Amino acid sequence: MHLIRRGARRPVRQLSALLLAGTVVVGCSPSAAQPQAEGTGHGGISGDAPQTAEPPRAANVPLETTSSRQSGHEVAAGTADAVYNYGPTAMVEDGRTRLWWCSQYGSAPPPGDDILYAEAGSPDGPFTGPGGGAPAAVLSGAPGKFDGVHTCDPSVLRVGGTYYLYYTGAAGDHALGNAIGLATSSDGVHWTRANGGQPILGPSHDVHRANVYGAGQPSAVFLDGWYYLMFTDTTGRAAGWNGAGQFLLRAHDPAFRDGVEALGDNGFSPAAGTAAPRQRSVVDGFSADLAWVGALDAFAIAHETAGGTTVTFWDRGFTMQPYAPLVIPGAWKEGPGLVRRPDGHTPTSVTDPCGTVALDVVRATRIGGAGAPTGLAHFGLDVHGAGGCSSRSRTTATFDGVAMPSPDRTIDLFRRGERIRIDRRSVAGALAGEVVDRPLPQVGELPVKTRLRSGATVVHTAGRGYGIVLDGVRYGLPDTSIVELNGSGVLEIDQRQWDAAAPGLPLGG
Secondary structure, eight states: OOOTTTTTOOOOOTTOOOOOOOEEEESSSOOOTOOOOOOOOOOOOBTSOOOOOOOOSSBBOOOOEEEEEEESSSSOOOTTTOOEEEEEEEETTEEEEEEEEEEEESSSSSSEEOOOOESSTTOOOOOOOGGGGOOOOEOOOOOOOTTTTTEEEEEEEEETTTEEEEEEEESSSOTTTTTEEEEEEEESSSEEEEEEOOOBBOOOOOOOOSSOEEEEEEEEEEETEEEEEEEEEEEETTTTSSSSOOEEESSSSSSOOOEEEHHHHHHHHOOOTSSSSOOOOOOSSSSSSEEEHHHHTTTEEEEEEETTEEEEEEEEEOOOOBBBOOOEESSSSOOOOOEEETTTBBOOOOSTTOOOEEEEEEEEEEEESSEEEEEEEEEEEEEOOOOSSSSSHHHHHHTTEEEETTTTTTTTEETEEEEEEOOHHHHHHSSSEEEOOOOGGGGGGOOOEEOTTOOOEEEETTTTTEEETTTTEEEEESHHHHHHTTEEEEOOOOHHHHHEEEEEEEETT
């Protein structure tokens, strides 16, 4: 949705054996907002080996970059009367690049911003709708709701079998009308509004400025069982004079209904809710995008500056900046969408997973006939010398959430330094951030911690979520998506039985 900048008037729209017995329930339907079951802290890549203390990280380390690239042509656009195209989110999944962005179709009532969807074999496009046709309008305004006219600025994750779409919604062009909503899907195309159709986050109203955009432009990442949400709030206490700034919340609940933590000067701390005062901004900008870069063990924030897309880096706790900023050059007219895997992490290099990171963005490059950004194109570069295997903890971060073929025709999932062998590829695909097509030798010596066999029973406890007990350890599951994929049933147990199993990692992140 357009922001008001420099006094210009713009439309609002842009800114095992189980431990205990119970009753088996087969074919339990997925829950779209089931909190992630918590696991233990980070482990080393050597599994249970004792860990030595890591030395303090250096700050602002320069990164070597090569292979600057751009598509040279527009890669995606709505058809017919779609006169603007901007604010994309890009996901690499199952050998294709999936793209959602902000546009407008007259054929998708009500009149206002719509979220379009298309896919291609690579970020260079061309992007077409499902089945090869025109890009499809997959979310439009809901008359009478907070997003009654505009839906824009998508950010999409997949955790387990559930897709989460965070977006800006507005009922019109009135002051401070923008807020952030959430929708869920089983395929990324057909969406259902979550949280009863109400916004999950609105303006904090800490300070009212000339820029009356409000709250929006979300970007979400899933890491270590936490949903991280970065967003604009022109009323935030720590925003700039013009409303610029990016704020961060995190929660284990994708809808941010409880257990919310806000980023402040001393890191993340519990907050009363999503309207807590915005005490700290992590970048001076609008329409930014967030990703986790495993090989760098750092968050990356992409935002537009004079020379192109600037990428700034923060460590896991947002306490220091381990790398100097870099710039992906080229034309731009609105915020970028980083090319990410389903959990919001950057994809793994299969040729040099420890040393090379591909940073790619899709962004609008020109102003169209409606006076709004359009001309989506792909730009990118490679970071070299990442040092992703320079220590046990760095190797753990590099391969976290990656699955790959094992020697005995199963799939190995690497999660926080543990190797979990999984019988079915489809199950590994649901639990992993990405599946690579060949074994990567850098983790070849890590022993198998446990095995998830076909038909293994999933356990559920009200208020605790879903899990699976393997070798006496209870591993958390993000939802029930693997029940059918693995040929499993669901065993209802009470909280005492749940707690009797040793807690393990959340397999979905």
